[in-house]
Amino acid sequence: MGYRCHIATHYEVKYTGGYFNNSENELLELLEKVELLDDTWMNEGREEIEVSTEAVLYLNLEDYDLNEDEKDFLKDLIEVAKTAPYAKNSGIIRLSWF
Numbered sequence: 845m846g847y848r849c850h851i852a853t854h855y856e857v858k859y860t861g862g863y864f865n866n867s868e869n870e871l872l873e874l875l876e877k878v879e880l881l882d883d884t885w886m887n888e889g890r891e892e893i894e895v896s897t898e899a900v901l902y903l904n905l906e907d908y909d910l911n912e913d914e915k916d917f918l919k920d921l922i923e924v925a926k927t928a929p930y931a932k933n934s935g936i937i938r939l940s941w942f
Contacts, residue, residue, distance in 0.1 A: 859940070860920055860924075863913070863917045864917075868890050868941065871893075871939075872890075874914050874917070874918075875895070877908060877910075877914075878903060878908055878910075878918065879899075880895055880896070880899050880900065880903075883895070883896035883899045884896070885936075890941070891940065891941045891942070892938065892939075892940055892941075893938070893939040893940075894936040894937070894938055894939070895921070895936065895937045895939065896935065896936060896937075897925045897931045897932065897934075897935050897936060897937055898935065900921055900922055900924075900925040900937060901922070901925050901926070903918060903922060905918055905919070921937060924937050925937055
């Protein structure tokens with residue numbers, strides 16, 4: 845069997861607004877603060893990050909001391925976890941830097 849090429853039959857990407865302007869460290873610090881970093885995958889350059897949908901759904905924002913920007917980001921992350929079909933099906937939420 846081995847390693848094979850597959851053709852996507854459906855591919856759709858939509859992004860929310862941008863967060864953490866030029867500061868991946870702020871994002872990583874937030875993920876660590878809310879205990880999501882351990883369940884997070886990222887590529888070597890940290891441009892692509894995958895966060896566990898299940899872990900995001902368990903977040904209770906009231907448990908953390910968050911500023912408004914952090915709350916807004918996490919609320920959007922939770923909304924994607926609840927509503928995005930890919931997040932439900934794959935178990936991950938994709939974060940991309942560009």
